Amino acid sequence: MNVWLTIIGGTYLIALVFFAIRARGQNTDVSNYLFAGSNIGAFIGCLTIGATLFSTFTLMGMPDFVRNHGVGAWFFLGVSDTAMAIVMLWFAFHLRNKASQLGFQGMSRLLRQRYGYEFVGWVYFVAILMFLVPYVAIQIRGVSIFLAALYPDFIPVWGWCLCVMLTLLAYSELGGLRAIIYSDALQGILLLSVTWIVAFLCLSRAGGIKEMFSRLSEETSSLLTIPGPEGLITPQFLIASFVIICLLPVTQPQLATRLVIIKDFSAVRLMVVAVAVFSILVILPTLGIGFYGALYYQEASPADFLAGVLVGEQTAYIGATVIVGLLAAAMSTADSQLFALGTELRSILPGTSEQSLTVTRLVIFAFGLTTLVFALVSSDQLVQLARVSFAGTALLAPMILAAVLLTQRLSFWIPGATVIALLIFLASLAGIVPDTFSGLRIDLLLLCVLAVTTVTSLVISRQSLLPVPD
Amino acid sequence: MKRDHHFLVRLRHHGVWKYTLICAGLLSCLAFSPLLLQQNELHFGPLNIPRQLWLGLFVAAGFLALTIVAAVVHPGSVDRDKE
Numbered sequence: 001m002n003v004w005l006t007i008i009g010g011t012y013l014i015a016l017v018f019f020a021i022r023a024r025g026q027n028t029d030v031s032n033y034l035f036a037g038s039n040i041g042a043f044i045g046c047l048t049i050g051a052t053l054f055s056t057f058t059l060m061g062m063p064d065f066v067r068n069h070g071v072g073a074w075f076f077l078g079v080s081d082t083a084m085a086i087v088m089l090w091f092a093f094h095l096r097n098k099a100s101q102l103g104f105q106g107m108s109r110l111l112r113q114r115y116g117y118e119f120v121g122w123v124y125f126v127a128i129l130m131f132l133v134p135y136v137a138i139q140i141r142g143v144s145i146f147l148a149a150l151y152p153d154f155i156p157v158w159g160w161c162l163c164v165m166l167t168l169l170a171y172s173e174l175g176g177l178r179a180i181i182y183s184d185a186l187q188g189i190l191l192l193s194v195t196w197i198v199a200f201l202c203l204s205r206a207g208g209i210k211e212m213f214s215r216l217s218e219e220t221s222s223l224l225t226i227p228g229p230e231g232l233i234t235p236q237f238l239i240a241s242f243v244i245i246c247l248l249p250v251t252q253p254q255l256a257t258r259l260v261i262i263k264d265f266s267a268v269r270l271m272v273v274a275v276a277v278f279s280i281l282v283i284l285p286t287l288g289i290g291f292y293g294a295l296y297y298q299e300a301s302p303a304d305f306l307a308g309v310l311v312g313e314q315t316a317y318i319g320a321t322v323i324v325g326l327l328a329a330a331m332s333t334a335d336s337q338l339f340a341l342g343t344e345l346r347s348i349l350p351g352t353s354e355q356s357l358t359v360t361r362l363v364i365f366a367f368g369l370t371t372l373v374f375a376l377v378s379s380d381q382l383v384q385l386a387r388v389s390f391a392g393t394a395l396l397a398p399m400i401l402a403a404v405l406l407t408q409r410l411s412f413w414i415p416g417a418t419v420i421a422l423l424i425f426l427a428s429l430a431g432i433v434p435d436t437f438s439g440l441r442i443d444l445l446l447l448c449v450l451a452v453t454t455v456t457s458l459v460i461s462r463q464s465l466l467p468v469p470d
Numbered sequence: 471m472k473r474d475h476h477f478l479v480r481l482r483h484h485g486v487w488k489y490t491l492i493c494a495g496l497l498s499c500l501a502f503s504p505l506l507l508q509q510n511e512l513h514f515g516p517l518n519i520p521r522q523l524w525l526g527l528f529v530a531a532g533f534l535a536l537t538i539v540a541a542v543v544h545p546g547s548v549d550r551d552k553e
Binding site: 085 | 490491494497498501502504514517519520522523526527529530531533534536537538540541542544546
């Protein structure tokens with residue numbers, strides 16, 4: 001195993017160094033560094049979005065989620081992610097349209113331009129900072145715990161966290177967004193290959209699909225219906241998750257930026273179809289791994305299940321590929337989100353582009369260190385924490401959609417209501433406010449209230465700010 | 471080839487695109503309706519795969535098909551390229 005891990009891991013690291021150096025050579029100015037020259041094709045666009053979207057939470061979190069909650073996991077992620085591709089196409093068109101009118105330096109600046117208030121950009125930035133840093137942290141923590149469990153006498157959890165963070169910061173700082181996108185493409189291919197190889201082997205050991213489901217129906221039949229053994233996958237949980245996941249291209253800065261920097265709309269058309277196919281292809285095999293776990297690792301802890309099924313049962317070279325694939329999955333999501341945070345902060349800071357680029361680099365480094373601290377203290381519930389992160393950023397959606405879709409003057413009340421909703425959501429996470437209200441989940445309720453507030457405020461204020469396009 | 475191009479141009483119309491969005495909305499309603507989510511008894515489809523999972527796979531395939539149609543018929547055109 002160690003020999004194979006050295007060979008595959010070494011090759012992967014060399015590829016990252018190569019991408020960083022190559023991207024550095026192509027980065028002739030600030031725009032190139034931050035937006036990869038805004039010339040990304042459909043294929044690379046699909047892989048970078050896929051790798052950014054699907055992380056350790058797909059390869060580690062989803063099998064464990066399927067093992068505990070059964071078929072509902074497919075509705076939770078598979079159905080929602082495929083539907084998200086349509087939202088991505090619709091939003092990409094309008095965002096690119098707005099970007100061509102106002103220029104695009106980041107969502108924070110776009111919001112500030114559209115609302116005409118400085119604080120709106122900060123509301124967006126602080127919200128994504130609050131919800132993305134913990135999300136990035138759990139990716140790094142998840143893979144570090146896994147690696148520490150595999151090699152208990154080698155490097156402790158904090159050591160793995162530090163290695164992952166330093167590696168991704170090194171190539172992000174060196175090569176900018178272009179290096180991240182190139183490495184995402186490699187990481188996307190690796191993630192897809194690894195999930196299919198492991199799933200195929202799991203199904204073979206379980207005696208095929210038919211045999212696996214026959215045994216599951218005898219042993220744990222509640223996994224084969226919704227809401228699953230623990231009753232988590234209720235219709236309300238699924239509807240709230242569906243809305244939140246469909247809104248990811250709108251609310252997550254790393255996705256919105258990628259939609260703008262695709263070279264033209266024809267490439268966007270191809271890219272969204274490829275993302276929908278990628279989503280199905282990457283989530284489907286996690287069902288096989290999860291159901292296999294339900295048969296053979298029923299009582300095992302998540303770490304033991306994942307260590308066993310992903311590495312322990314595999315041959316040396318497949319196990320090594322899985323480990324590198326997991327590292328790649330964690331890094332591809334973390335690097336994109338940290339870079340997006342840096343870009344967003346730069347877009348609302350004053351100063352010349354060269355000065356602010358230096359600030360951006362320092363800020364990305366600072367965010368990296370903050371994330372590292374979070375990674376050392378956060379919880380191990382990958383999927384649940386990821387969902388909280390998505391739910392928090394989803395509350396920004398009505399404010400962003402109003403700014404991107406409309407041309408009229410936008411009211412102060414929309415960002416004002418968003419701030420109040422974010423505070424209530426945070427209070428519910430802290431246990432100060434109940435997480436349900438009259439049987440309705442607080443995230444879904446807040447989203448509905450924000451949507452109504454936004455529409456009402458738009459109806460009341462109809463004064464035009466921008467010329468209506470022909 | 472030219473005829474195909476004209477056919478695409480005719481398809482790329484706001485009306486067609488809106489029908490795609492309406493279909494996606496209807497499929498979303500179906501995906502989370504009691505019809506699919508509230509089945510008390512366990513039934514199996516082909517390959518012994520539970521019926522609810524089959525339905526989920528069909529819904530995802532439906533969204534994929536709609537994404538392809540949406541990508542083809544989206545009117546597009548107003549773009550960053552015109553800068």
